Amino acid sequence: MKNKWKEAILKFGETPSGRFLIFHGPIYVLLFLLLLFPFLLEIYLSFSDWEPGRGEWWFAHFNYGLGFIRVFKDIRLWLSVGRTFLMAGIAVSLEFLLGLIGALLFSRAFIGKKILITMFLIPMFFMPVVVGYNFWMMFQPTGPINFIFGKLIGREIIYPWLSRAGSAMIAIILTDVWQWTPFMFLILFSGMVSLPQSPIEAAKVLGASEWQIIRYIKLPMLRNIMIIALVIRFIEAIKLFDMPFILTGGGPGFATETLSIYTYIAAIHAGLLGYGSSIAMIILILVLFITSPAARSILRRRER
């Protein structure tokens, strides 16, 4: 009897669908538990008016998608979306540029390189809350940043960085750049040192200049790594919460209120978890829409 079962299982395992189930099945179960269940719950909540503490979520009022309509009408939300994309766009671009320059510089051998790389990576390991608080102190009107600028131009500066809309945004971007440029550097540097050396050596032999090697050999070969670094950082940056929360609380007024801060206020502070879920669903679609061209580009390249 036992042998019969064993034989049947072995036979099933030899068929394509059997192989698929045996090898892929566990990962699908895991994915369902880890991703799909919370995702389905999110979809369910986005169609409800559930507020934690006011009735059971399972019996929450079904709103027939009115939450999504409210999302589209919510001006405060869309302003925060615009602000977030603006800040993320500028910050990630700067981080990419600085990270790439750093990666190019560090790809050569020089004395003290290891120590400098370690030092360069340190900001990334700080807690964002600590970084936020330190920069909050530095950007005070009588703080060290104004002091340094004052020394440079020879007169006292008491500029309220964090209480003017434009400069508050700049302060947040600079803080983010300070902390996350090392991350960009780390990815690009890893990619740079793992590039095959033969094309570079060949170019050198053929008399290519340093710039030509970077422009026509290194950067094209780094393309996929660069896209991955940009996508990862961008997805992280649009979730920006800690920095503006600590530095400005989303202010002055609403000037630096990011999408994450607004969602936190709506879903957690105001307790509108159903509405917060509707926001999250719309944003998820938006992010997928924006980042999918990058993913497609990488996949296309691999297929070629």
Added chain:
Amino acid sequence: MSEEKKEEKAVSRRKYLGAVGGLAAAAVVGWGLAGYLASKPPAAVKTITKTETITVTTTPKPTYDYKTTFPVPSGATPKERAINGALMYLETFPEAKGTTLVISVTPGSEGHFDPKYFKEFTDATGLKVKYVTIAWEDIVPKYTAEAVEHSGAYDLILLCPQHYLGTFVEKGLVLDPEAPPANYYQRYQPQWKDEPPSPPAPAFYTGVNCYMGKLYGIVYDYDLWTNHYRADLFEDPKEQKAFYDKYGYELKPPKTWKEFKDIAEFFTRPPEMYGTWVYVPYAWNRRNYKQALASRGVDYFDENMVPQIDTPPALEALELLKWLVDNVCPPEVKTAIWDTAYDYFARGKIAMLLSWASLKKYCEAKGLGTKVKNALCPGFPTKDGRVRHAAMIGESHIMFVNRWSKRPELAFALLTYFADPEVSAKVVCDPAGFLEPFRVGHFDDPLVQASYGGKYYTDVLKENFDWIVPDINLFGAPEYDDVLTKHVNAVLTGGESPKEGMKAVHDAWEAITDRIGREKQIQALRTFGPPEHKGYGPKLAPLMNPYL
């Protein structure tokens, strides 16, 4: 040959293992059997006994199941009743002995929950008490989570700001202390109402402790604002003369906003010195704003929940704050909060600061006692020349029992212990925290007076009772606050004009009220405090009309 040897070895190993296994099994069975026999009582021995019947008449000890029947603890003070109540409970449920009761507190108030303050309770009952700090930003999310999870992670909750009480009552987090059959309040009599010998301030009871007219906890922090001013500057003859020469009247603590503006302007000598400080950052500006608003005779809503913040008198109050921020405050006001303000004041860099009583305690601790004096906060004059002062409840704390506490009886006993006039007086004197005297009796307590700069100061605080402006317990208070303080911040930092900022608040508040339910909110508003003064101090209540 070698194969045979291997075979022999294998067989002998199997045999060996079998023998050892058998021995082990026999040992286990033998052990079990021996244990069983040993646990059996010894065989009965035949004895002859003489039986005597004695009749004893005793009063049956009452039993309490703490589900339908509850004992009334004895004791002359809340502290005694708390300890006796806990002991009675532990008699019925001995398994609860050694239980740790958890109090959730706000950052900065931990000093008030040092073990020395509840040692008497823990020594007498054998219970343990510990506190956990909930970060300011986590207050709403963590308590909301508790309302959903019912984990009982906290037995007592020290909530701040107090006007979030209504929100958490609605979410089902707050134990109703007067609900039958437990009726904790009646049994323990923790003296949260207007009870002698040491009642909490009347307006606090009627407003702050209640939601929809029902009592839920005890206020645990006075938190009323007064005007702290640098007496050394005000009493300096040179300054007095210079002020008189410039403004034509004597330099003394300002009664009206006009005087306040003049004095603040006079002392503004940047970068060494500034006139005053206004809290501008998000969430913090609500105190200055409501204080100024009430002193103009306006509150957030009228009786029908129509926002009043964009009416001309309300805009006048906001414009006053804007003027102060732009002209007589240090540059840090737009981003820094109380710790920087206290530091500025203690260093003599600002002349006046509308603030909590903890500033006085802070200055006492810094040895500045005689240099700092207090007066009522300034107000707008009425048409008949009276001054409408307003003593804003800057934040305040309220302590209540978590409805999902696993031992609500013990939690309520501990709350009663903390509410005790003597215990609470010691608690509020601790300079390591910012909870302030809240019972009427505290203000006459020599220990409290010594900690807060003498009788003079506690008298000013007592005078403030007449001018109290509480925040209203409304469901959705965090949401109302968020919109208001962001727009006030935008106005004070120049991002919006007062009119457009407050119009936006008006519209957002109307939307929140409509979503929550206007009738419900109107009911909460109308049941806030007794009808004769609606939670305002008795002298302020008749003046709460901007057109007087």
